[in-house]
Amino acid sequence: MAGVLLAPPAALARELADTIYSGGPILTMNDATPSAEAVAVRDGKVLAVGTAAEVESHRGPETKTFDLAGRTMLPGFFDAHGHMLMGGLQALSANLLSPPDGEVTDIASLTESLRGWAASNADAVAQANLVIGFGYDPAQLVEERHPTREDLDTVSADVPVFVVHQSGHMGAANSKALEAAGITSDSEDPAGGKILRGADGQPTGVLEENAFYAALSKLIQPLGAEGFETFARAGAELWARYGYTTAEEGRSVPATADVLRKVADEGGFKIDVLTYPDVLVDRDYIAAHVSREYQNRFRVAGAKLTIDGSPQGFTALRDRPYYDPVGDYPPGYKGYAAATMEQTVAVIDWAFANGIQINTHANAEGASDMLIASIDAATKKYGPADRRAVLIHGQFLREDQVDSYKRLNVFMSLFPMHTFYWGDWHREHTVGPELVDDISPTGWLVKRGMRFSTHHDAPVAFPDSMRVLDATVTRRSRSGDIVGPAQRVDVMTALKAMTIWPAYQHFEETTKGSIEPGKLADFVVLSADPTAIDPETLDTIDVLATIKEGEVVFEAR
Structure with a gap:
């Protein structure tokens, strides 16, 4: 009794940890204490961060030890922009990616991959009445073109065959898929989309933007809710394998958002999932469901607007002609908008009036001009506020546009992974050698003291966190060239753009993004310290473990 009475107040108030993490470098992303020797966790939250001796004071008889064994621990990665549901579709489809992520190098290997996948998944093909592949890219094919319906008819003349371009903004269908989608020579191009046609006026099978989305929706509709639930679970598992403790479905519609909610309510997500439904589809749904709080690891975070398309696919809206586009394009071709100026103005006005966060896909300069004008008008009308409107992608930007985004307090989520996958293509065909160094201009933002995030936009590529990090720091293309040396950033800045800054982007910086007492115990364990290697x-670097609120949700074998 006397011992208890004499014990100092600090000892009496000491909280005991469930787990103590130590034995390797710990990068906190907290500028006040950027590194630590140990971290204590209790009830899924960080209890203490500091030296081994300081954290050891929280050890009790039931405390477990997580030995890093020389490995490096960081905050769990926060998905700044991706498409988790479509990533699940990619995980369950034929892999049509080119090296290093796949083996497709020409039309012949593409069709062969489809045949092999169809043979290995005969039951699924029969059930869905569909052969589907994901990730082909004309920029990496010997022929430098899309597959046509004739090419895909060689895979099957009886079953619809549909392949999705790596950008996720276009694709190609065989004759049966065109028939199932209701596309004929008499079909008109939808607003914000194109049905490509041959000299005879017949559809070639290639569909862009809204024409593509409509066809894909019809073709996968027979999969039903159970199919989409499978995609959702597979997507979340794929994201966790790359160290993400928060995943994003960057463009949903009410039906797919409801699928995500259903999976969440059934306990199907081991990591947090948030979504931004398409504002041009159903504003009322967004207004009714938007929330800053997760329920069963899911929330509707805001609204999504798409102004233009894919730069590597020549559908992004530029302010000048494409440099040397590959395909049948008229002189002076600049791409086109997927949303009108009137729609853009109205959507931004609605979001500002209702206090709803708006994420806007604007890839090229013309689209950014539309977005900047709309946000400028809404800001003048409603006044300044902490809205955190987000620019998604911004791959082709002028420096004056970056100044405008800073003035308007727009958070910029950029896509430097493009420097690896399409840096050479952009130099040769989209923007040309004079402008290619400034694609995804992270260096311009650093120079202006701006916070930003970087993303993978999966399933454009796999949600490979280390590929995102590498591209942001080195900007080295497939050919080995450095695309924009002045736009490179240091490793710590690149890590902040994957952790604490995207947490801020999503209004979650008080609970995620850094390892600090009181925040969620969301961690990723890497095979090496990114700040200490070449x-x-x-x-x-490999992701060895992903930890969500103190629970290991992925561990490499």
């Missing part, structure tokens, strides 16, 4: 080897 930056040219960042893409060789």
Whole structure:
């Protein structure tokens, strides 16, 4: 009794940890204490961060030890922009990616991959009446073109065959798929989309933007709710394998958002999932469901607007002609808008009036001009506020546009992974050698003291966190060239753009993004310390474990 009475107040108030993490470098992303020797966790939250001796004071008889064994621990990665549901579709489809993520190099290997997948998944093909592949890219094919319906008819003349371009903004269908989608020579191009046609006026099978989305929706509709639930679970598992403790479905519609909610309510997500439904589809749904709070690891975070398309696919809206587009394009071709100026103005006005966060896909300069004008008008009308409107992608930007985004307090989520996958293509065909160094201009933002995030936009590529990190730091293309040396950033800045800054982007900086007492115990364990190795080897780091609120949700074998 006397011992208890004499014990100091600090000892009496000491909280005991469920788990103590130590034994390797810990990068906190907290500028006040950027590194630590140990972290204590209790009830899914960080209890203490500091030296091994300081944290050891929270050990009790039931406390477990997580030995990092020389490995490096960081805050769990926060998905700044991706399409988790479509990533699940990619995980369950034929892999049509080119090296290093796949083996497709020409039309012949593409069709062969489809045949092999169809043979290995005969029951699924029969059930869905569909052969589907994901990730082909004309920029990496010997022929430098899309597959046509004739090419895909060689895979099957009886079953619809549909392949999705790596951008996720276009694709190609065989004759049966065109028939199932209701597309004929008499079909008109939808607003914000195109049905490509041959000299005879017949559809070639290639569909862009809204024409593509409509066809894909019809073709996968027979999968039903159970099919989409499978995609959702597979997507969340794929994201966790790359160290993400928060995943995003960057464009949903009410039906797919409801699927995500259903999976969440059934306990199907081990990581947090948030979504931004398409504002041009159903504003009332967004207004009724938007929330800053997760329920069963899911929330509707705001609204999504898409102004233009894919730069590598020549559908993004530029302010000048494409440099040397590959395909049948008229002189002076600049791409086109998927949303009108009137729609853009109205959507931004609605979001500002209702206090709803708006994420806007604007890839090229013309689209950014539309977005900047709309946000400028809404800001003048409603006054300044902490709205955190987000620019998604911004791959082709002028420097004056970056100044405008800073003035208007727009948070910029950029896509430097493009420097690896399409840097050479952009130099040769989209923007040309004079402008290619400034694609995804992270250096301009650093120079202006702006916070930003970086993303993978999966299933444009796999949600490979180390590929995102590597591209942001090195900007090295497939050919080995450095695309924009002045736009490179240091490793710590690149890590903040994957952790604490995207947490801020999503209004979650008080609970996620850094390892600090009181925040969620969301961690990723890496095979090496990114700040202590040659930056040219960042893409060789492996994700060894992903920890969500103190629970291991992925562990590499």
